[in-house]
Every structure is written in C-alpha cells, then in structure tokens.
Amino acid sequence: MLDWWLPENVSTYGRDIDWLFHLIYYITGITALLVFVTMIVFLVMYRDRPGRRARYTHGNTTLEIVWTVVPSLILVILTFLSAPAWSRIKMAAPPPSDFVLQVTAKQFNWQVTYPGPDGKFGTADDKTLLDEMHVPANKVVHVHLRSQDVIHSFFVPQFRMKQDAVPGREIVQWFEATKVGKYELPCAELCGFGHSGMRGWIYVHDAAEYQKWAAENLRAEAVPAVDERTSEATRLAEVVAKGGHAKR
Amino acid sequence: MSATTATAHAHSAHEHHELGFVRTYIFSTDHKMIARQFLFMGLLMMVVGGLLALMVRWQLAWPETAVPGLGSILKETGGILEPSTYNMAFTMHATIMIFFVIMPILAGAFGNFCIPLMIGARDMAFPTLNMLSFWVTLSAGIIMLAGFFVEGGHAAAGWTSYVPLSSVPEYTGVNWGQNLWCISLFVMGIGSMMGSINYITTIINMRAPGMTLFRMPLVIWSLFITAILLLLALPVLTSGVAMLLFDRTLGTSWFRPSGGGEPLLWQHLFWYFGHPEVYILILPAMGIASEILPVFARKPIFGYHAMAFSMIGIAFLSWIVYGHHMFVSGMNPALGMAFTVTTMIIAVPSAIKTFNWLGTLWGGRLQFKVPMLFALGFVSMFVIGGLSGIFMASTPVDIYIQDTYFIVAHIHYVVFGGSIFGAFAAIYFWFPKMFGRMTNAALGHVHFWGTLIFFNMTFFPMHIIGVGGQMRRIYNPMQYEFLQHQQHWNVFMTYGALLLGASQILFAINFFWSLFAGPKAPANPWSSTTLEWTAPSPPPHLNWGPTLPTVYRGPYEYSDPEAADDYLPQTQPPVRAGARARGH
Numbered sequence A: 001m002l003d004w005w006l007p008e009n010v011s012t013y014g015r016d017i018d019w020l021f022h023l024i025y026y027i028t029g030i031t032a033l034l035v036f037v038t039m040i041v042f043l044v045m046y047r048d049r050p051g052r053r054a055r056y057t058h059g060n061t062t063l064e065i066v067w068t069v070v071p072s073l074i075l076v077i078l079t080f081l082s083a084p085a086w087s088r089i090k091m092a093a094p095p096p097s098d099f100v101l102q103v104t105a106k107q108f109n110w111q112v113t114y115p116g117p118d119g120k121f122g123t124a125d126d127k128t129l130l131d132e133m134h135v136p137a138n139k140v141v142h143v144h145l146r147s148q149d150v151i152h153s154f155f156v157p158q159f160r161m162k163q164d165a166v167p168g169r170e171i172v173q174w175f176e177a178t179k180v181g182k183y184e185l186p187c188a189e190l191c192g193f194g195h196s197g198m199r200g201w202i203y204v205h206d207a208a209e210y211q212k213w214a215a216e217n218l219r220a221e222a223v224p225a226v227d228e229r230t231s232e233a234t235r236l237a238e239v240v241a242k243g244g245h246a247k248r
Numbered sequence B: 001m002s003a004t005t006a007t008a009h010a011h012s013a014h015e016h017h018e019l020g021f022v023r024t025y026i027f028s029t030d031h032k033m034i035a036r037q038f039l040f041m042g043l044l045m046m047v048v049g050g051l052l053a054l055m056v057r058w059q060l061a062w063p064e065t066a067v068p069g070l071g072s073i074l075k076e077t078g079g080i081l082e083p084s085t086y087n088m089a090f091t092m093h094a095t096i097m098i099f100f101v102i103m104p105i106l107a108g109a110f111g112n113f114c115i116p117l118m119i120g121a122r123d124m125a126f127p128t129l130n131m132l133s134f135w136v137t138l139s140a141g142i143i144m145l146a147g148f149f150v151e152g153g154h155a156a157a158g159w160t161s162y163v164p165l166s167s168v169p170e171y172t173g174v175n176w177g178q179n180l181w182c183i184s185l186f187v188m189g190i191g192s193m194m195g196s197i198n199y200i201t202t203i204i205n206m207r208a209p210g211m212t213l214f215r216m217p218l219v220i221w222s223l224f225i226t227a228i229l230l231l232l233a234l235p236v237l238t239s240g241v242a243m244l245l246f247d248r249t250l251g252t253s254w255f256r257p258s259g260g261g262e263p264l265l266w267q268h269l270f271w272y273f274g275h276p277e278v279y280i281l282i283l284p285a286m287g288i289a290s291e292i293l294p295v296f297a298r299k300p301i302f303g304y305h306a307m308a309f310s311m312i313g314i315a316f317l318s319w320i321v322y323g324h325h326m327f328v329s330g331m332n333p334a335l336g337m338a339f340t341v342t343t344m345i346i347a348v349p350s351a352i353k354t355f356n357w358l359g360t361l362w363g364g365r366l367q368f369k370v371p372m373l374f375a376l377g378f379v380s381m382f383v384i385g386g387l388s389g390i391f392m393a394s395t396p397v398d399i400y401i402q403d404t405y406f407i408v409a410h411i412h413y414v415v416f417g418g419s420i421f422g423a424f425a426a427i428y429f430w431f432p433k434m435f436g437r438m439t440n441a442a443l444g445h446v447h448f449w450g451t452l453i454f455f456n457m458t459f460f461p462m463h464i465i466g467v468g469g470q471m472r473r474i475y476n477p478m479q480y481e482f483l484q485h486q487q488h489w490n491v492f493m494t495y496g497a498l499l500l501g502a503s504q505i506l507f508a509i510n511f512f513w514s515l516f517a518g519p520k521a522p523a524n525p526w527s528s529t530t531l532e533w534t535a536p537s538p539p540p541h542l543n544w545g546p547t548l549p550t551v552y553r554g555p556y557e558y559s560d561p562e563a564a565d566d567y568l569p570q571t572q573p574p575v576r577a578g579a580r581a582r583g584h
Helices: A014-045 A061-093 A207-217 A234-242 B002-014 B021-026 B033-063 B083-119 B127-149 B175-205 B217-248 B263-297 B304-320 B333-361 B371-392 B394-401 B405-435 B441-468 B482-515
Strands: A100-106 A109-114 A125-130 A134-135 A140-147 A151-156 A161-165 A169-176 A180-184 A199-205
Touching: A014 A061, A014 A234, A014 B371, A014 B394, A061 B371, A061 B394, A100 A134, A100 A161, A109 A134, A109 A180, A109 B021, A125 A134, A134 A207, A140 A151, A140 A161, A140 A180, A161 A169, A161 B033, A161 B394, A199 A207, A199 B175, B021 B405, B033 B083, B033 B127, B033 B405, B033 B482, B083 B127, B083 B175, B083 B217, B083 B263, B083 B405, B083 B441, B175 B217, B263 B304, B263 B333, B263 B371, B263 B405, B304 B333, B304 B405, B333 B371, B333 B394, B371 B441, B405 B441, B405 B482, B441 B482
Parallel strands: A100 A140, A134 A199
Antiparallel strands: A100 A109, A109 A125, A140 A169, A151 A161, A151 A180, A180 A199
C-alpha cells in the first residue's frame, strides 16, 4: 500500500528494512486511528450540556497497568524484530567478498577508488572515478568509507543504505544490488554550501557488462572517464571561488 | 520554609513605598514581571525564527527565485537565497526557535509565572538571581542576533553544528557568525543555570503550608523536572560550545582528527545535552495540558500519580537514549542496539500520559474554550509526533529515514505541535492572570483552527517526502532525479507555511488588543482550583495579602458529588472534621 512512498528497493537487505517500516507503519497507524476515534467520540459524547455533571474519578489502577504493559510488550517485540536486520546490516562482519572499493568523500564529491588489477589499494594501478561507481549486480560490494574534510553521509535511497563518512576513520559498509540500473548517490549530511547537489551515480551492471566496462576503464593506461563532467556542487564551488554568484 | 515565609511577611509589611519605573518594569525582581519579560522576548524572537522558516520554505518550493521582501536585504542577488544564505537560514531558524523561543516561553515565562503562584510562595527563592537570569538570557539573544550582521554571515552548519564543518572556518566560509553562535549559547547556558537553580530551590523550600509534593499541580511537577534536566544538561552544551570555540579560535584539537581529536566526541556531547533538551521543550507543555484538561473537562486528572511518575521516568530515561541520533554516525553499532532498547522504553511513559489525558476527557463536561482547544491540539499532535518517533527507534528503519524529511516532520510535530501548541494553550489560559484582562474568544478560535489546519498542511506531507527519500538541509530538491516527482508536495507545504504564518497575525492582534483593551479579568475566570486563581488578577507584588494561602487538598477537585459547587479550590478548608480525604 505504501510502495508509492518508498523508492523501489534494489538491495538484498532493503527488504528487511521495508518489512520493518511497514510493520511499524501499521502498528502506529492503527494506534493513531484508535486514539483519534476515541478522542473524537469523547469530545462529542461528553461535550458540555446543561444538567450533566462530570464523572468524579481519580483514575483506575487496572487501566493504568493495561496501558503500561500493552505498549511495553509491543515495543519489546519491535526491539527483538529490529535486532536481526541491524545485526546483519551494520553489526556483524560483512559477508565475505573480493569486490572492495574505497570511497573518499570531500566537499563536494564522491571519489570512488578501484584497487586495479593487483587488488591492492595505494599502488600505482589504482583507478579513481569522480561521482561515479560501477558495480556488478548480485555481488556483495564492500565500501571502505572515508572523508578528507567534513562529515558526509553515503546515502543510496534504492539500496536503503546510509552511513556517515567521518574524517579520521575508515568505516566498512556493504551492499548487494539486485537490479541492473543507474541509482543516485546523494550526500545526506550537511557538508557545506555545496551539500545540495553533492551527488554521484551508481551503475549496476550485469556480470558480463561489468566485465566489459572494467576491461575498458580500469586498465592502468585508460583515460580518466569522468573528469569533464562537473557536478552541480562543483559548479557552485567554482562560481563562489570566482567571487561570483550561483547561476539562476 | 517557615523562616522564609516569615521574612517575606516582614518584607511585605514595609513594602508600601512604590517601586520606581526602572525597578518595576526593567530591572524587576518580581517573578511575574520577569515572566512577562521572558514572554515578550520569546514572542519577538518567534517572529525572527518564523520569517527565517518562511525563507527556507520559499526556496524549497520555488528554488532559486527571489523571496518577496528580501530584495532590499540581499541586494546582490535580488532577493534570491544562495546556498550559503539558505544554510544560514535553517541553522538560525532552529537555533532561535529552540533556545530563544520555546525555552524562554515555556521554562522562562511560565516557569517564572506559575511556580511561586501555584505553590503559594511570594516570589522565587533568589529574586535577584532570577532578574539576572533574564538579563543574561536576553544578552545571549542579542549576541545571537548580532551574528546576522558580521562579515561571512551567521552560523551555517546546522543547529547541531557538527564538527569539523563548524570547527574549521574554511569549510563554511563563516567566521565570526559561528563564534558568536558559540558565545551566545555559552551565555544562554549560564542564564538557564541561574533559572533552574532558582526553580528547584523554590519548589523544594517555599511551598505554602499543606502543599505537599503530591498536592502540587502537574505543571509544577513538569517544571520541577524540567529545571533538573536544565541544570544537568545545559552545562554539557556549555562545555561543548566552549571546546568548539577553542578549536576555532585558539587552535585546540578537541574535535580535529589531524590534531588527535575526534569528530564524534562533539556529537556525543551535543546529543547528551540534546536529547534531554527535547524533553526540556516538551515536559512543560505536557504539564500545561495536564493543567488545562481537568479545568475544562470539570473533572479530576486521570491518574495523577501515573502522570507524575511517568514524567520522572522520562527524566531518568532521557539521559540514556541520546545515541539514537547517532545510529549511522560511525558509533559502534553494538551501542546502537543498546540505545534502541532504551529508546523503545522511553515511548512507554509518553503512551501512559496520552492514555491518561484521554481518561481525563472520559465522562467529563467538556467546555471548548480557547485554552482547551490548544490543549486538545497539543495532545493530538503529540500523538502523531510520538508515534513517528517509533520508526526512528528501530535501528534498521532509521538507516533509511535518518537525515530525511521524516525526521524534520517528527521534530516539528513534537516541538511545534507539542511545545508551541502548549505555549499557546498556556498564554490563553494564564493571560487573564498575567495581564488582568481577558483575550478575545472569537479571534482565539479562528487562530486555533488556522494554526491546527495549516500546521498539518505544512508538516504532515514532510513524512511523505521523507519516506520518498528527500534529505534534510538540501538547498534544491530539483537537483535530484529521484526527488523531482514529489516536488508538488514542497509547493503545497510552502502554501501551508505561509498561511500558518498569516494565522499568527491574528494571535498578535488578539494579544496586543487584549493587553490594552480586553475586558477586565475576574480573579478566577475559569473556575479553577489551583492557588494562582486565589490571588487578584494580575497579582500584586508578593502575590497575596498579609497571609499566604493554606492548602487542604489536591489540585484537581472538580465535580465532587459532595461539594455544592463543581470545583473545590485547594484553599477551601474541609467542611467537617473527618471528611473523606480527597487529597493525593
């Protein structure tokens, strides 16, 4: 019923998050409905009319116990239902994978580094793309997230994935995309005047297509593929650096 | 207690000489005048904070078009908000609304006004400190406003001022704006400490004879607990902003990773203050609603003890839930799980309170006067704000909705739908006592319905666009392909916000018209039981004549079948000896 609210989910663990979201939506929705209906009934039934006196009561212990215990039980159950998904997505070690990327955020771009043919970072054959990430579908991808200036947040709405990038730390995250396509990668944490428009693209390819892309673009001698494109944020940064004002 | 009362007696005996203008209206030590000063300060700042919000809304609905009326201020851009100005606008909107509107009105004005009058004291325990508290807070407000006029603009790193964005001037281009932000909050923290010490001391030591702790009105309980939270939470912020200022100006490295500092330390300090702060903002409003519902339902509050203990429970739990602001911050995920548990638990006292408010309505004789409407509005909006909080408590769901408009919707349902509705309820309820005149009921009704309808029109769709993924604090949603299909909601919400703003003009008219030309208020216009209504409207200096009221029963004795009238004031002695104990 709410699928027109949430963007399409294309990651493996996104289903768990959506399921919990819908569960809480129905619990809170029904609670709100009951409270409002009760309230409106009371407001109509007990409106001031001549000759009626209010009921003189200071409370009811049984009722107090009921409406303490019932919400507590629901909330305890919700806690237990939340734990497995949280553990799988954030707490436990990520599922093993040989596909590792380094993402270094900066004002106002995502720098995506591939280890190159030797599989190691920090060597000459590393390949860095700007605001662009290519991954194969149905493969666990490890993202080593860093920031070189302020805090940014790596947010992929369709993957239900979000993690802050904190300067001075490397945080390992993972995802597994299930559908080929092109997905936006906005920054979700305020990071300065170019925060809005700090956005990359994640291209999810099928395995064969990814191999083709990698062969063409991740070779050491390949020409940088991206630098001509300028993000909205970079445009603003350049405008401001020139002392001018944003184009409108 | 008796010693203080005796001093006050002696004091009142030779208090016949008139105080001069300055001592009466400006440097006054009278808690009622200080309350009015806080109220005016809060309302004035609300205009500033509200206009900033409208600027933000305008930009979100019609990005990069000129904001009407801003052409003369932002000459270089012809009234268009640039990204940096936009960041400044929402940063200062939140800062002003939280620290200089809600806190001064709820804790400052109604704390000062209600505490002595409702516990039967002649004034606060430390009247001079009380005066100082206002002037320190006002100075903080002036320092905060000064930030708009310095080169580089005002703070633009969000009201949460996450480091290193806020700690390194180069990252935002803001220099003195952020420094003044720190200094202002430091000064505000000192003022708030003076106030909270005063409230706590007064409530513990200066209650009238017979006013036991469990005969105190619930609004006093709420202000008591708020004062304790203020006393313990604000110093953490005060230290935090001092450290931030040192990082910015003296080259320390509390938060700077290159110097061995830790950016997450700021978030821990900020939210360790920040979450109790949320309850500092909402508890007084809960107390106000608990005060107003029985009066206009003509019925005792349902579950007085449950109400008091649930507030105490909230106060304890509020210290151990703050980590839910940091689920995706890089904090240890195992800690996140622990904070989920506590966050789920803190929803329980709020649920208890809601059900008790409903219980109070059950079987009542409901009179829909303006304060009652706002109190009912408070309960309804708080229900939505409380329930939407459960989404965030569930860590996996929070991964998705953190930093989206869903959070913005939640905080506005709690802080506007909760605190501001509570503040309006309190203003309409105590206006006759505060200023000795009645407000206009017809205008009040229109103000209520306008506020309720346009509030929901402005903030409810934020849930929808938040679930759609719209990030908070973005300058232009149209820059993102996945957000473009829901832009019509942004336009709709901005119309709501403009109408919501316009509705407040009715309030301003009503307030100022009633202040000077409203009908004179009787001592007890709402037929209420609590002590403040036994004093004249407005109460004189030292509140009561030569003798202080004596309290014989609890605060909510409405419609007792054994009483002739439908209410029994707390001061009315029992009719016959051995009468059934009605107090709590």
